Amino acid sequence: MADQNPKDPKPKGVKPAMPPGVRPAGPKGVKPAMPPGVKPAGPKGVKPAMPPGVRPAGPKGVKPAMPPGVRPAGPGKKPAMPPGVRPAGPGKKPAMPPPGGGDGAPRGLTRQDFATDQDVRWCPGCGDYAILATVQRLMPELGVPRENVVFISGIGCSSRFPYYMNTYGMHSIHGRAPTIATGLKAGRPDLDVWIITGDGDGLSIGGNHLIHLMRRNVDVQLLLFNNQIYGLTKGQYSPTSEFGKVTKSSPYGSIDYPFNPISLVLGAEATFVARTMDRDPKHMKGILRQAHNHRGASFVEIYQNCNIFNDGAFFQFTEKDAKPDTTIFLEHGKPMTFSRGRKGIRLNGLQLEVIDLTDGAWSVDDCLVHDETSREQATILGRLFQQPGLPRPFGVFYRELRPTYDELLQGQIEDVTRRKGPGDLEALLRAAETWEIH
């Protein structure tokens, strides 16, 4: 462990040089920017609470790549969404509470309004209950009319979720929820679509759809309940089970190396990547709110305890005694400290290392400051996965504003319609060499 915590023999008072690029987002940072005309306020109608210093759009913004034929709107060199991409169309803006939400629910909805009359059939003690309760509590605060909310799931314990939400919902087939959500959202950008999946459903049988949902940036929230086990099929190892895990299907230990879900979706060009846990409902609610407010595909990994087949898989991160020293909660613009402020994280070259903030050798100023707009930093943080001595991060790893698939699809339709005029079927039937027979 010694090399995990090296102490630079630096004299006191001399600030260790920050590697370039790890400053908090400044004006010179390469900022993914939404082009003018695309307000961050999306169909979901709620302004994303952007952390200070992260401007939703800047003149120096990086132009999002547009498909050929999609011309920028208006004159000038403004980076633009395809013309006709409406940031919020008619009917998409139901009466919203003031930004920030609070408890002002529209039409006086409460948590109970989002519960169905169906008996919840998860095992007593399952972490899924806490997630369900958190989502049901969050819903009234988001200000989205109940009828505009859709939950789509695949197969597995977590995928029973839609049956318990009094919204529109579909419990589909194994691994395919992202495909159904993509078609739904493409045709109905006004809806608030949530995908509920698990580590087997989302990363094994449905892995392909998950990565494509991320790269396309379909404007949905995907909650991946990770319990590192197959629950509904009674206890086989999953694609996130640790190497060597003994299960019913791996009596001599699993020889499958596990996925790191955060790294996986970062590699798939995800625009919102976060992690939370079932045992911290307050954190979970905050993260889910941010995920909802993000315009684009939001990926939230939720550590969830399966008390029947994999009890305690995450206790080292979720239980009171161990949590302070094994976890670090990321907050944009704040230095990375943990262990109740006694320890910090700094970047040494490309490696993260733990520094002791109590003995005077290091101060908070030496800690890496979280910048959730930096893909590079998110990539490095995502690697805090199975490294002994380093804490496991929770919170938002990465956030980027990029045109969403549904906006682009509808925008292209509107753009082509404007250029060519609304289609005329009668004319199209004759849009070839024709001849008359008398």
Place this chain on the structure above:
Amino acid sequence: MSDHPQAPEKHVEDLPEATILFAGDSGDGMQLTGSQFTLATAYAMNDLATLPDFPAEIRAPAGTTYGVSGFQLHFGSVHIRTPGDEVDLLVAMNPAALKVNLRRVRRGGAIIVNVDAFEEKNLKLAGYESNPLEDGSLKGYHVIPIELTKLTREALKDSGLNQKEIDRSKNMFALGLALWLYSRPIEPAIEWLSRKFAKKPDVREANLQVLKKGYHYGETTEQFAVRYQVPPAKLKPGTYRAIRGAEALALGLLAAGQKSGLPLFYGSYPITPASDLLHELSRLKNFGVMTFQAEDEIAAVGAAIGASFGGNLGITGTSGPGVALKTEAIGLALMLELPLVVVNMQRGGPSTGLPTKTEQSDLLQAMYGRNGDAPLPIVAASTPGDCFEAAYEACRIAATHMTPVILLADGYLANGAEPWLIPDLDRLIPFRPPFVARPNHESNGHEAFLPYARDPETLARPWAKPGTPNLEHRIGGLEKQHETGNVSYDPDNHQLMTRLRAEKVERVAREFPPTEINGDPEGDLLVIGWGSTRGSIEAAVESARKRGQKVSSLHVRYLNPLPPDLGEIFSRFERLLVPELNNGQFVRILRDRFLLPFVPLNKVQGLPFKTSEITAKIDEMLT
């Protein structure tokens, strides 16, 4: 035509019909040559049918038999139903093209060969031990050797193009010559070339020059004593255009969307021969058509289901291997009772099979290829133009009966072309999906929405779009409780729901028009077909009837449920013949349903039936 005066000394002979086949390397531009000849033939107002026949490889090694690409066209002043049993004129660009296609040429037929390509290397590649132009093996054919390569090079020696570019124009020489030989107008090809190469004037000029050179060559050479003329066909009056099945199918889907007010969502993964449907629909953005090129076949159908859940008409198109991958999702749509149209452009199977060849061997897959008791309506298109109506019907059934529908077409229909009487859109009957806007049930003074409360007539469930207040509901692949749609493991409920789903599909047949019989309503033999065999079957029946045989045929568009009047029709015929391009699939369904001695006629060669193959079977059964 004024600038191409006919040489007066040529004798012009009238023909009622003719079949021409262009064949060469897959890089020789034969598909293009064929489609331009088709266009000119449409201009000449002939009836026509085409058969493009090409390898799966984009550019197979030059000169080999497996790299041969062909385009066959049958045209006439009479009703043309098939691409032709026997070829009257073969244009062979190299020895391999001759080797592969000689067996299709009728004895006495003409063969134009590019004599320049008949050198040692190409002969060897084609597997010829000696030169067929010299060894007498083509005796009985009228062989016309032409120095296509040399003439093209001469024509373009001052064009400034390089040798490769020059040689690529030689198909235009062949096209020009063929146009002259059959008295087709050259203008459509000139217009097309001018448009296609508008931005490459040197290439445009070269192609035009060679095209005209080929046309004039016919006039001046002494190799042709006769020139042919095929008078216009007597088709039903109206406005016509040439259409390929893939185009007609896309137009049919579009028409259905417009007549129902349903926005179309088309999810697809590229696959031969269905990709053209994706290409066609992706151009129709200004009609509001949403197209989604998915990461795989499953995502394509999943997205279509999601679109339908949202109140759009979800459609997915593919071929047999893709349907196999979509199977589970089709079952989901069936359980959700949402509209979904699955287009299967069938190709030779099983597995990857023969991607570019036609077959009808996915019928049993469509019928039975799902887990559980999972019936769904199946509709089949019978000609390229009929793809329009079949697609419209598939959409209508899906959206009014709340069910997935499989639409069967095939590679022959997708790529084949025919003259098409442009339909009168006002005569298409609009249809209304069962959308609901408010709760459909009341108990104890409370309004409720029952997502599986069925229409008493059709048994279709209501379609509640997300976004509609007070209709929030959950659906899924688990068995549904009758009416409420809640998850139910109750044994009696499962039996009831299984029966209701089957009954719902059966009731689709209530809307079918009476089955039409081609020929007399009774007789010695009835030929029963489905799908793209229609042309061959009807041509065979016509030929048999001319010879005095009491033969009729009927063509089944609705393969599931079957039209209710079939049993009564079958009882009026002594014998029943079922020709199919598979190893016997529809015949099994018919036997199962009617317990009658249906006789199969099966062909699985990746090619359509020849009329003669069916007449031979008719003769066999009637003697």
